[in-house]
Amino acid sequence: MEERIRQRRALYTVLREWLDEKNLLEALQIFEDHFQGQPTIAVHEYLTRIAPLYRDRVDAKTLRRNLMQILVRRSAELEPDPLPLLQQLRAQQSTQELKIQGRQPTPEQQALHQLVSGMIRKLSLLQRKQLHISIAQQLKQHFVNGSYDALAQYLLTDNPLHLASFDDRALRTFFNLIYVAACEVLGPVSADRWFGGSIAQLRETDQVAGAALNRYL
Amino acid sequence: MKQLALLIGFLLLPANVLAADSPGAVDAVWVVTAAALVFFMQAGFALLESGMARSKNAVNVVMKNYMDVCVGSLVFWAVGFGLMFGVNESGFFGTTHLFPEFDEGWPWIFMLFQTMFAATSTTIASGAMAERTRYLGYLLGAMLITGLVYPIFGSWVWGGFFGGKGWLAELGFIDFAGSTVVHSVGAWCALAGIMVVGPRLGRFDPVTGQPRTIPGHNLGMVALGGFILWLAWFGFNAGSTLQANMNLGKIALNTHLAACAGATSTMLLQALLGRPVLLTLTVNGSIAGLVAITAGCATMNPGYAIVTGLVAGIIVVAGTRALELLLLDDAVGAIPVHGFAGVWGTIAAGLFFAEDPFNTQRVWVQAVGCVACFLWAFPLSYGMYWLLEKTVGLRASNLQQQRGLDYTEHHEIGYPEFEQLHLHKPLTP
Numbered sequence: 001m002e003e004r005i006r007q008r009r010a011l012y013t014v015l016r017e018w019l020d021e022k023n024l025l026e027a028l029q030i031f032e033d034h035f036q037g038q039p040t041i042a043v044h045e046y047l048t049r050i051a052p053l054y055r056d057r058v059d060a061k062t063l064r065r066n067l068m069q070i071l072v073r074r075s076a077e078l079e080p081d082p083l084p085l086l087q088q089l090r091a092q093q094s095t096q097e098l099k100i101q102g103r104q105p106t107p108e109q110q111a112l113h114q115l116v117s118g119m120i121r122k123l124s125l126l127q128r129k130q131l132h133i134s135i136a137q138q139l140k141q142h143f144v145n146g147s148y149d150a151l152a153q154y155l156l157t158d159n160p161l162h163l164a165s166f167d168d169r170a171l172r173t174f175f176n177l178i179y180v181a182a183c184e185v186l187g188p189v190s191a192d193r194w195f196g197g198s199i200a201q202l203r204e205t206d207q208v209a210g211a212a213l214n215r216y217l
Numbered sequence: 218m219k220q221l222a223l224l225i226g227f228l229l230l231p232a233n234v235l236a237a238d239s240p241g242a243v244d245a246v247w248v249v250t251a252a253a254l255v256f257f258m259q260a261g262f263a264l265l266e267s268g269m270a271r272s273k274n275a276v277n278v279v280m281k282n283y284m285d286v287c288v289g290s291l292v293f294w295a296v297g298f299g300l301m302f303g304v305n306e307s308g309f310f311g312t313t314h315l316f317p318e319f320d321e322g323w324p325w326i327f328m329l330f331q332t333m334f335a336a337t338s339t340t341i342a343s344g345a346m347a348e349r350t351r352y353l354g355y356l357l358g359a360m361l362i363t364g365l366v367y368p369i370f371g372s373w374v375w376g377g378f379f380g381g382k383g384w385l386a387e388l389g390f391i392d393f394a395g396s397t398v399v400h401s402v403g404a405w406c407a408l409a410g411i412m413v414v415g416p417r418l419g420r421f422d423p424v425t426g427q428p429r430t431i432p433g434h435n436l437g438m439v440a441l442g443g444f445i446l447w448l449a450w451f452g453f454n455a456g457s458t459l460q461a462n463m464n465l466g467k468i469a470l471n472t473h474l475a476a477c478a479g480a481t482s483t484m485l486l487q488a489l490l491g492r493p494v495l496l497t498l499t500v501n502g503s504i505a506g507l508v509a510i511t512a513g514c515a516t517m518n519p520g521y522a523i524v525t526g527l528v529a530g531i532i533v534v535a536g537t538r539a540l541e542l543l544l545l546d547d548a549v550g551a552i553p554v555h556g557f558a559g560v561w562g563t564i565a566a567g568l569f570f571a572e573d574p575f576n577t578q579r580v581w582v583q584a585v586g587c588v589a590c591f592l593w594a595f596p597l598s599y600g601m602y603w604l605l606e607k608t609v610g611l612r613a614s615n616l617q618q619q620r621g622l623d624y625t626e627h628h629e630i631g632y633p634e635f636e637q638l639h640l641h642k643p644l645t646p
């Protein structure tokens with residue numbers, strides 16, 4: 001228990017130099033949810049995961065080095081435990097989640113769902129599994145915490161409600177990440193055919209949805 | 218009618234009248250015609266590279282070919298020519314004739330011919346880096362290659378047109394029409410470019426590293442491009458005599474035989490290895506033969522020209538595979554064709570030198586020239602492309618690659634009527 005608190009304080013100490021309060025708490029929350037209790041080496045993966053929060057502000061190598069130095073400092077040199085701040089954030093998020101549940105996807109988001117859902121169904125089980133793994137890796141690099149979880153949930157449950165809280169830009173990125181993952185799993189030629197064919201098919205069968213889809217391409 | 222009579226009269230002139238010791242009108246006509254043929258290589262490259270790219274990037278590849286000759290020629294006129302051919306006291310670069318002006322006609326003709334060579338060297342990188350390179354970054358790179366990388370190395374071998382001599386020329390380095398000076402320089406720049414820009418999305422399996430073939434969209438264009446390059450190469454090699462003389466026949470014949478041998482050995486090797494005989498690789502084999510014979514086309518006999526071409530064809534097959542094993546994505550095979558075959562051709566020029574074949578001293582000098590070329594062109598262009606990536610951006614984003622560079626860079630589609638890949642928003646009229 002002592003070690004967990006110490007890790008949290010060390011992270012809080014080093015990350016506050018680079019991140020604003022909002023991003024800092026989000027980064028700490030990711031650590032608490034996914035990396036707490038793991039060996040110190042997992043910190044590397046953690047920093048990769050939260051890269052979108054600090055990108056353009058700091059060199060990842062510098063951040064890693066600083067973190068390693070601070071992890072071995074004496075307890076008195078660390079910032080106080082940020083647990084109360086994290087608990088406060090969680091309380092805010094649960095209120096927000098209740099609001100999101102009441103939100104409905106727009107016709108454009110429905111069109112995107114129609115396309116993605118149809119595309120995924122065309123794949124074999126093995127391909128679907130490989131694609132999910134690859135997309136998860138891509139999502140980690142571009143979305144953090146809540147957004148990442150929501151999109152991962154969307155792919156697993158095939159429920160368009162999860163798309164409702166995203167704007168066009170985020171969904172365009174999401175769609176592109178599926179394309180990148182498809183290129184890696186299926187190969188670029190098959191990925192082009194898969195995407196091109198599915199979009200053409202949707203445009204033919206449902207013109208309104210086909211037109212609505214344009215904003216994500 | 219009068220013009221036709223003059224033309225017939227000109228063609229009926231005896232050969233000894235055509236051959237002159239100092240540049241005359243006939244030499245001028247020949248070199249300008251050869252320069253036009255070398256310019257025609259750009260059409261060959263455009264067709265070949267565009268045909269090997271996917272349809273969503275076809276316009277982008279052609280635009281890069283079209284514009285690199287334009288910006289490259291302007292830069293070469295302004296600074297490249299002076300650096301390459303200006304008075305070269307140090308042996309390392311020319312120091313005069315920047316923004317050149319001449320009183321006589323011959324230097325203009327020479328400059329025209331050399332400008333076409335510079336454009337050829339520059340355009341090699343466009344194919345290798347195709348389908349994932351931003352247009353602006355590429356063009357800035359092309360300007361730096363034509364203005365700095367190519368002319369400085371060129372001055373080491375061909376420099377001193379207005380006085381002095383390059384240090385490699387002093388050593389006795391032979392590169393008649395530019396296997397190393399033009400093609401290897403271009404290929405090493407291309408190698409640096411593909412290392413900085415990275416492979417196309419999905420080119421290699423992320424788990425096993427196995428290469429995935431990304432077929433071109435129009436193989437007819439590839440073959441036509443190959444034929445055009447072959448035709449233009451007669452101007453490239455035979456034009457390098459800078460004289461209309463009796464050597465032209467042997468040079469042109471060597472050029473042709475090496476190309477034939479290159480294609481034949483590539484085809485046979487594919488068949489012997491039990492692989493499908495691919496058109497793209499076979500065309501590359503013929504071009505490798507052309508690249509390889511470029512250095513020694515004037516100094517070796519036709520039998521050796523065939524050997525040079527045969528080996529070049531084998532090098533292309535092996536070189537293409539070697540790049541794949543190193544996870545380097547050369548979209549059109551430019552590096553094996555222009556780089557590896559260029560090195561072989563340069564060595565072969567020393568090895569099969571007609572007056573004194575198999576002279577190890579000469580081969581050693583040739584090897585020194587090849588190494589010097591790599592050590593100059595590769596690190597410099599790597600640094601240049603790295604800087605471009607960090608500043609203006611060189612690699613196209615994933616979204617741009619999804620949509621295709623025709624749409625994202627030019628807002629034009631190569632095949633609007635036949636488009637099957639709906640990977641971007643429709644173009645608004």
